[in-house]
Amino acid sequence: MEKRLILAIFLSFLILFLYQLIFIKPGKPVQPSTQTPAAATDRLETEAEVAKPLEAPPVAPARETETPTVTEAVAAEQEESITVETPLYKATWSNRGAVLTSWQLKKHLKKLPDRKEPVAEPLDLVPEAAGRFGLYPLALKLEEPELMERANSALYKLEGGHLRLGEGETGTLLFEYSDGNTLKVRKQLSFNGRDYNFGIKISLEVDGKEVDPVVVWGPGIGSLSPEELKQKFSANRGAAFLTSRDQKVLRLQEKKIGLENEASPYLGLDWAAYEENYFAAIFLLEPSSSQALAFKKEVSETQADGKIAVIPYFYLAFSHPREAYLGPKEYDRLKAYGHQTKKIINFGFFGGIAELLLIATRYFHGLIPNWGVAIIIMTLIIKILFFPLTYSSTKSMARMAEIQPKIKALRAKYKKAKQDIEQRRQMNEELMRLYKEHGINPAGGCLPLLIQLPVFWGFFRMLVVAVEFRHSPFVFWIKDLSVRDPYYVTPILMGVTQFITQKMTPSTADPAQQKMMLLMPFIFTIFFMNFQAGLVLYWLTNNVLQIAQQAIMNRMMARKRESDGKRRKK
Numbered sequence: 193m194e195k196r197l198i199l200a201i202f203l204s205f206l207i208l209f210l211y212q213l214i215f216i217k218p219g220k221p222v223q224p225s226t227q228t229p230a231a232a233t234d235r236l237e238t239e240a241e242v243a244k245p246l247e248a249p250p251v252a253p254a255r256e257t258e259t260p261t262v263t264e265a266v267a268a269e270q271e272e273s274i275t276v277e278t279p280l281y282k283a284t285w286s287n288r289g290a291v292l293t294s295w296q297l298k299k300h301l302k303k304l305p306d307r308k309e310p311v312a313e314p315l316d317l318v319p320e321a322a323g324r325f326g327l328y329p330l331a332l333k334l335e336e337p338e339l340m341e342r343a344n345s346a347l348y349k350l351e352g353g354h355l356r357l358g359e360g361e362t363g364t365l366l367f368e369y370s371d372g373n374t375l376k377v378r379k380q381l382s383f384n385g386r387d388y389n390f391g392i393k394i395s396l397e398v399d400g401k402e403v404d405p406v407v408v409w410g411p412g413i414g415s416l417s418p419e420e421l422k423q424k425f426s427a428n429r430g431a432a433f434l435t436s437r438d439q440k441v442l443r444l445q446e447k448k449i450g451l452e453n454e455a456s457p458y459l460g461l462d463w464a465a466y467e468e469n470y471f472a473a474i475f476l477l478e479p480s481s482s483q484a485l486a487f488k489k490e491v492s493e494t495q496a497d498g499k500i501a502v503i504p505y506f507y508l509a510f511s512h513p514r515e516a517y518l519g520p521k522e523y524d525r526l527k528a529y530g531h532q533t534k535k536i537i538n539f540g541f542f543g544g545i546a547e548l549l550l551i552a553t554r555y556f557h558g559l560i561p562n563w564g565v566a567i568i569i570m571t572l573i574i575k576i577l578f579f580p581l582t583y584s585s586t587k588s589m590a591r592m593a594e595i596q597p598k599i600k601a602l603r604a605k606y607k608k609a610k611q612d613i614e615q616r617r618q619m620n621e622e623l624m625r626l627y628k629e630h631g632i633n634p635a636g637g638c639l640p641l642l643i644q645l646p647v648f649w650g651f652f653r654m655l656v657v658a659v660e661f662r663h664s665p666f667v668f669w670i671k672d673l674s675v676r677d678p679y680y681v682t683p684i685l686m687g688v689t690q691f692i693t694q695k696m697t698p699s700t701a702d703p704a705q706q707k708m709m710l711l712m713p714f715i716f717t718i719f720f721m722n723f724q725a726g727l728v729l730y731w732l733t734n735n736v737l738q739i740a741q742q743a744i745m746n747r748m749m750a751r752k753r754e755s756d757g758k759r760r761k762k
């Protein structure tokens with residue numbers, strides 16, 4: 193039984209370590225079509241279910257007419273930038289292409305590579321790389337390169353000006369362009385001062401015929417610093433799609449996004465998004481007609497050393513957007529926003545438990561405004577709640593340790609039990625009688641610990657994905673609970689406390705197994721070296737409480753043995 197427990201614990205931590213690589217799988221892509229694209233994209237045929245792909249309705253291209261409609265040309269005379277500022281963000285739009293060039297979050301700071309603490313500079317969700325291609329967020333993706341270039345580089349006429357919105361205020365920007373012959377584009381954007389979302393209404397005409405506009409977001413989202421890129425959790429980026437039929441989120445990590453002609457397309461979506469661990473650009477779509485895909489462009493760039501490297505850039509393309517949310521993955525805000533956007537937070541398999549733990553942790557943070565202290569309080573409460581199970585497990589293991597000589601004698605009696613079925617049956621019957629005489633449940637040592645694993649997993653996922661822990665300091669050298677301990681103090685203390693806990697816990701293992709168990713604290717320490725400081729703090733606190741709890745339980749069991757001994761003497 194103890195061998196299984198060792199294996200279960202080891203596999204649990206191994207799964208935690210490899211979770212980001214093996215758990216999130218993208219939907220099965222549709223095989224590329226051999227037909228010529230008929231839409232304003234390269235091929236926006238998509239699926240809503242992996243098992244049974246849906247046929248995407250073709251987007252009607254502009255048809256040639258015998259008498260093309262001639263309209264009045266509409267354009268601006270000069271390039272200008274327009275800002276939209278609210279208590280939450282400051283956005284900058286350019287009338288060249290009517291695109292978004294900056295979306296700075298006032299309440300979330302960026303981190304520079306040479307600074308251990310965040311600087312007082314707002315985080316910008318528009319990637320710096322967007323300027324290299326002139327393909328900024330909310331640009332249009334058209335089939336014909338010449339038309340696409342014209343639509344995204346033309347000077348749009350603007351109705352409206354700079355907006356500075358208070359919490360209860362709204363405002364609108366209207367961009368219009370027409371070359372008077374072939375192309376006509378209209379982009380209307382509606383803002384409010386209370387949230388990160390804004391309305392989108394885009395119309396596109398080619399040769400006098402309406403064409404479904406396909407909008408682009410990218411490349412990627414934000415600009416992570418080299419230090420943040422080293423954090424495997426914060427560097428987890430890619431596209432996400434919510435299917436309207438089964439409300440399932442399909443994720444496509446950047447490493448799974450192929451070249452443009454190998455893109456994974458989807459249809460029948462409530463929304464499409466581009467995300468990183470803490471922030472997302474979510475676009476609400478029309479489920480009956482919208483389509484979305486993620487694609488990659490590879491660009492050759494000259495590096496500082498003069499060498500040429502091929503750099504991948506990732507984009508999200510979608511049709512029929514009606515609203516966008518550009519901001520942090522804050523659970524309460526997304527829940528209030530609706531449209532199932534809270535599902536963009538990847539709480540994992542035990543998501544319900546993780547959500548409850550986050551709500552409780554937020555409550556304690558409201559009482560004591562330090563997220564590290566909130567983690568410690570939550571760990572203490574969980575420890576108290578599971579004390580009966582832990583005590584039951586420890587008591588069962590202690591009883592098993594007491595009867596180990598009798599168990600060894602039985603196994604010596606039935607030496608051929610492995611080969612002889614009859615001997616194995618007799619040995620098992622005697623073992624069951626032995627357990628019954630001493631009131632022992634053979635699974636009593638493992639089962640209570642296994643019951644606690646979903647809570648541990650939920651706490652792990654909560655600490656990994658909750659934006660509240662980003663750039664949140666604890667004490668002294670721990671300035672950010674969302675990244676690793678820079679001096680590895682807490683992982684080492686965690687390993688030491690786990691070793692002490694292990695030495696205090698009753699064991700039924702033989703000497704060889706006990707030596708192997710003593711290696712576990714060292715292995716876990718290595719695992720936790722690069723884990724987020726918040727997660728290590730949780731496990732370290734758990735170990736310290738376990739030492740105290742084990743001391744109490746050992747004393748309780750010693751008193752019970754003493755009491756039982758006196759009763760037998762009488």
